[in-house]
């Protein structure tokens with residue numbers, strides 16, 4: 001089965017989460033079962049990117065990575081949308097493994113796929129109230145439990161994007177449910193149209209400052225890590241960098 | 242033996258390196274065997290902080306941490322100066338361990354101490370040519386070898402601060418010598434006097450952009466991670482935050 005691909009770009013650096021700063025190539029798949037109010041990749045599911053979707057085989061994707069030059073990177077990040085919707089990613093995961101690539105993947109945690117066990121850096125990013133979505137905690141429990149039991153230490157992390165106090169309360173609940181899973185709080189970017197990069201950077205840094213100020217006074221957050229999105233700080237809302 | 246302490250502050254977040262974003266309390270010790278041209282904590286060794294040095298026992302330091310509130314953090318970072326000059330840190334390290342604290346420590350790698358084996362996040366940060374210092378690679382070899390062999394995976398990392406092309410060439414050499422040790426490239430801040438935080442942030446982000454652009458085209462840097470200093474982005478050159 002073919003994979004709906006919206007973008008392949010890089011090498012660039014991973015801007016967020018557990019492997020922040022790592023050189024990687026992004027493969028962005030189309031389609032999502034959520035519609036978060038502040039989604040920064042809504043073009044993967046709202047129809048606006050429809051004409052850019054290519055239905056590719058794993059072999060075609062690997063060919064495109066070869067054109068980038070396999071010697072130029074050792075890490076590939078599969079993002080979306082929600083790539084966990086795609087059962088057929090298993091073949092791509094295997095092909096990447098055969099090339100000695102490390103693989104990162106992010107999903108909001110609604111769907112389980114067997115190939116997840118072969119991901120090196122798997123980020124589960126359940127969506128807080130400001131997204132407008134409701135978390136099915138039963139499904140999330142199942143996913144987190146299977147993964148942490150079977151994939152091994154250091155390969156799974158949780159990440160919650162924070163826009164407001166309600167999101168922080170939600171994040172605390174998630175962190176308390178899975179206290180041993182590495183937990184990242186990420187500054188939300190709700191200004192997806194501004195094209196003055198410097199102005200956006202300053203705004204995002206102010207939000208980071210706010211988030212840090214909340215975390216450092218709260219003993220429940222002693223173990224979390226607070227991070228910005230480096231790509232947003234560096235390149236604003238540009239796509240494909 | 243007492244420990245020369247210059248600052249105890251936090252909780253705040255660790256702004257750099259392997260545990261970037263983690264809540265921590267800093268203990269800054271006085272004294273360094275280097276005099277880096279761009280040292281951002283020169284007050285620890287150039288005499289300007291002399292009157293602020295307190296000679297403290299491990300017990301007194303722990304008492305001060307208790308005043309901050311031990312329930313408010315689970316990570317302590319010992320920085321300098323070069324804390325590795327202080328054999329007497331062993332007692333403090335043990336006391337922190339007894340309190341279930343995780344311990345981070347940064348040193349440029351000139352001196353070995355037995356207590357290093359009990360550090361959870363040890364960053365060795367050899368100094369590139371722009372610092373004006375010369376690396377004794379024989380000593381560094383010995384330190385990296387002992388540590389990586391004995392302290393176990395995931396507890397040691399290397400970090401090089403980058404100001405220019407010469408520093409990048411140096412970093413590459415260090416990375417090639419110890420290819421299995423997690424390696425971080427950090428944007429250098431050579432503007433230690435500017436007090437316009439926003440202006441400094443924009444400047445540092447431009448440097449990060451430059452560093453990223455160098456790393457992503459160089460296959461020798463496939464495994465490194467590129468990071469800014471979050472505290473400099475957030476709070477500029479202020480001390481004690």
Ligand code: SF4
Pocket residue numbers: 032033034035036038039040041042044080081082108127
């Ligand atoms: S889950 Fe992710 S891709 Fe899907 S709508 Fe939400 S933010 Fe966008």
Ligand code: SF4
Pocket residue numbers: 273274275276277279280281282283285321322323349368
């Ligand atoms: S080794 Fe560190 S503390 Fe010592 S002079 Fe250099 S930058 Fe400053």
